[in-house]
Amino acid sequence: MASLSSLPKSISESPCSAIMGSLFDTSFVRQNLSIPGSGFRYAPLKIKGRPCMETKVAPGTLQTTDFSDSVLFDVPILSGSEVMERLKANRENIKGKQLFLAMYSSIFGGITTDPATMVIPMDDHMVHRGHGVFDTAAIMDGYLYELEQHINRFLRSASMAKISLPFDRETIRSILIQTVSASKCRQGSLRYWLSAGPGDFQLSPSGCQQPALYAIVIQDQSPPNWKGVKVFSSSIPIKPPQFAIMKSVNYLPNVLSKMEAEKDGGYAAIWLDDDGYVAEGPNMNVAFVTKEKELLMPSFDKILSGCTARRVLALAEELVKEGKLSGIQVRNVTVEEGKTASEMMLIGSGVLVRPVLQWDEHLIGNGKEGPVAEALLNLILEDMKNGPTAVRVSVPQ
Numbered sequence: 001m002a003s004l005s006s007l008p009k010s011i012s013e014s015p016c017s018a019i020m021g022s023l024f025d026t027s028f029v030r031q032n033l034s035i036p037g038s039g040f041r042y043a044p045l046k047i048k049g050r051p052c053m054e055t056k057v058a059p060g061t062l063q064t065t066d067f068s069d070s071v072l073f074d075v076p077i078l079s080g081s082e083v084m085e086r087l088k089a090n091r092e093n094i095k096g097k098q099l100f101l102a103m104y105s106s107i108f109g110g111i112t113t114d115p116a117t118m119v120i121p122m123d124d125h126m127v128h129r130g131h132g133v134f135d136t137a138a139i140m141d142g143y144l145y146e147l148e149q150h151i152n153r154f155l156r157s158a159s160m161a162k163i164s165l166p167f168d169r170e171t172i173r174s175i176l177i178q179t180v181s182a183s184k185c186r187q188g189s190l191r192y193w194l195s196a197g198p199g200d201f202q203l204s205p206s207g208c209q210q211p212a213l214y215a216i217v218i219q220d221q222s223p224p225n226w227k228g229v230k231v232f233s234s235s236i237p238i239k240p241p242q243f244a245i246m247k248s249v250n251y252l253p254n255v256l257s258k259m260e261a262e263k264d265g266g267y268a269a270i271w272l273d274d275d276g277y278v279a280e281g282p283n284m285n286v287a288f289v290t291k292e293k294e295l296l297m298p299s300f301d302k303i304l305s306g307c308t309a310r311r312v313l314a315l316a317e318e319l320v321k322e323g324k325l326s327g328i329q330v331r332n333v334t335v336e337e338g339k340t341a342s343e344m345m346l347i348g349s350g351v352l353v354r355p356v357l358q359w360d361e362h363l364i365g366n367g368k369e370g371p372v373a374e375a376l377l378n379l380i381l382e383d384m385k386n387g388p389t390a391v392r393v394s395v396p397q
């Protein structure tokens with residue numbers, strides 16, 4: 001057991017100046033309470049009562065530090081309409097690259113196109129316990145790409161996460177299409193979530209009144225990026241298969257793995273499964289082309305069954321017919337096979353098909369974007385633009 005002296009210092013034991021320094025600094029208040037450019041003004045920080053005293057804590061006693069007697073933040077208490085006004089001002093000041101065009105929420109039972117109102121309840125079990133699942137679909141030229149395949153996975157994820165459906169499949173599908181229609185988006189993506197819903201802040205979802213459905217349409221007109229990237233082996237552990245095969249909102253390992261790769265100039269970090277075989281990236285699948293010109297993809301039993309990867313497997317048959325590939329295999333792939341492949345690529349609805357030129361210190365093939373990755377990207381793009389109705393759902397505008 002850790003001794004009391006080795007534990008991090010409690011607030012009451014910390015040097016008074018460090019805490020009070022930040023509290024007295026009015027820029028702290030401005031950063032935390034003001035909305036740049038909104039015109040809202042705040043009175044300076046008010047301090048009342050006695051000066052901060054350093055308190056010693058007797059071993060084995062519980063300590064609490066009550067600042068309410070010494071410091072008073074000038075936090076405004078707002079009416080609903082004032083909150084709305086501030087949410088709008090806040091949105092207008094976010095200079096993000098992405099435009100959110102429409103949101104559906106089963107909580108308010110409709111669609112909004114005002115980004116300031118695209119919010120979800122704090123007591124939603126997805127927010128405070130991660131009890132939610134999600135999925136996506138690309139919007140290309142006003143069509144939803146692979147919507148049915150993504151909805152099927154969405155519903156499988158919901159069943160694995162024991163989230164019951166607020167509506168039947170047809171209604172969910174119709175809500176998603178209507179949300180895209182209201183957005184008038186022609187290029188971008190649709191993202192949607194099912195959660196256990198709002199209710200209370202308990203661990204058990206038994207207090208959640210009813211499951212919730214949310215969807216948002218994001219405009220993205222950037223062309224697909226074909227430039228080859230570098231990847232690293234992830235030091236962040238992969239999720240156990242039970243969680244890796246469902247698309248839950250628990251993406252912390254994925255986020256940390258992406259950040260780890262970016263820190264070293266990489267695009268993504270690659271996970272191996274618990275038997276040491278190549279698994280997947282944080283939001284994409286991987287594939288290789290062997291020296292014998294075979295397309296090789298890790299099997300999907302312990303990773304997310306990627307809709308794009310599965311579509312690539314079907315479209316790649318064309319390349320076999322043309323003699324550009326000698327065959328297609330979905331099986332366990334060793335790291336040795338992966339690193340000595342003549343091509344490696346990342347595959348997903350976000351990246352589409354992105355060549356990998358280097359994995360850790362190993363150059364893949366000749367270190368240049370390869371012909372099979374290029375052909376597969378072109379096949380996917382063509383499929384998105386002119387594919388069969390099984391993969392393209394028209395959105396009424």
Ligand SMILES: Cc1ncc(COP(=O)(O)O)c(C=O)c1O
Nearest residue numbers: 283284285304306307308348349
């Ligand atoms: C962990 C993980 N693997 C693979 C994929 C690729 O799946 P898809 O092609 O359906 O986007 C994703 C993307 O959502 C993912 O998050």
